[in-house]
Amino acid sequence: MKLQKFAIADVTLERTPGTEAEIFVGNAVDERHGGPITIGYGRYAPNQRLTETMAVDDVMIVLAGRLSVAAQEVEVGAGPGEIVYMPKGETVTIHAHEEGALTAYVTYPHWRTARE
């Protein structure tokens, strides 16, 4: 693996597997590249909501917009420059606010193969 740089324009966004919500993800680095982690971007349309039990450790960095994430015992809100850590095993509901949200994410291990 070599040094690489990514922007959102470098990824192909596709609908998050398993949801009808307008929530799109695009991996820049993943299991196809031989390293241990997945890196990508997410785009949430306004007022979209997704509930998921985490198959991997997932770090979401909010780049624009605002979202809330709720787990069993806690709910957090995050805006630009803030980080939400969703550990493996947690069941979380992510709710994008009215302006939607753009995020970057890093998962360990790879989320796509962990879900299969």
Next chain:
Amino acid sequence: MKLQKFAIADVTLERTPGTEAEIFVGNAVDERHGGPITIGYGRYAPNQRLTETMAVDDVMIVLAGRLSVAAQEVEVGAGPGEIVYMPKGETVTIHAHEEGALTAYVTYPHWRTARE
């Protein structure tokens, strides 16, 4: 591990180990917390430079400012919302531009224990 949210105000920034440059890092999650990854924030003063051989896979998300990262065969520049992936084993020189930079980072495994 539980769902958590972080902002830069939640971390204690300290000078990057092994450098005299004005480059500061603060872990929000690391080896003390029992998970596989480290999460933190970095702050680069203007025109600072750091060369390091990566002991871990390190993903740097630029939140503000601008920096360049050079490895043996490639140099990349990154600004807000862009991601630089520095794989384990690469020797990189990070150079913050005149406005400095604020970054978030995720490493696998934990950078602090990997350096010891």
